[in-house]
Amino acid sequence: MAAIMFVFARFLLMPFVLIAVTLFAMALHISGTALHHQFAWHQTVATVTDVSSYSEAQGNGLTAKGINVAVTYVANDAPMTWSGKGKDIGLYTASKATR
Structure with missing residues (x-):
């Protein structure tokens, strides 16, 4: 058993x-x-080449303010550029030539 x-x-x-x-x-x-x-x-250093502010309406009626940025950086010995919302890469305030 x-x-x-x-x-x-x-x-x-x-x-x-x-x-x-x-x-x-x-x-x-x-x-x-x-x-x-x-x-x-590896961490890379990006340089801000363009900054513009934006304001967008959210679904709940509030507005969100932020910045659109364009940055240049070097990855694997090749120059790269990126542009988009600054908050996507952790930038909430920036000016041109900011690193």
């Missing part, structure tokens, strides 16, 4: 073991990815 209970308990606990193994694998993957990004990606 004890052997039968052991078999049943093993099958009842198997989903919990599989969930625990899956969560451990996910945590390991997230930690590994974060470490890879920290060591493999």
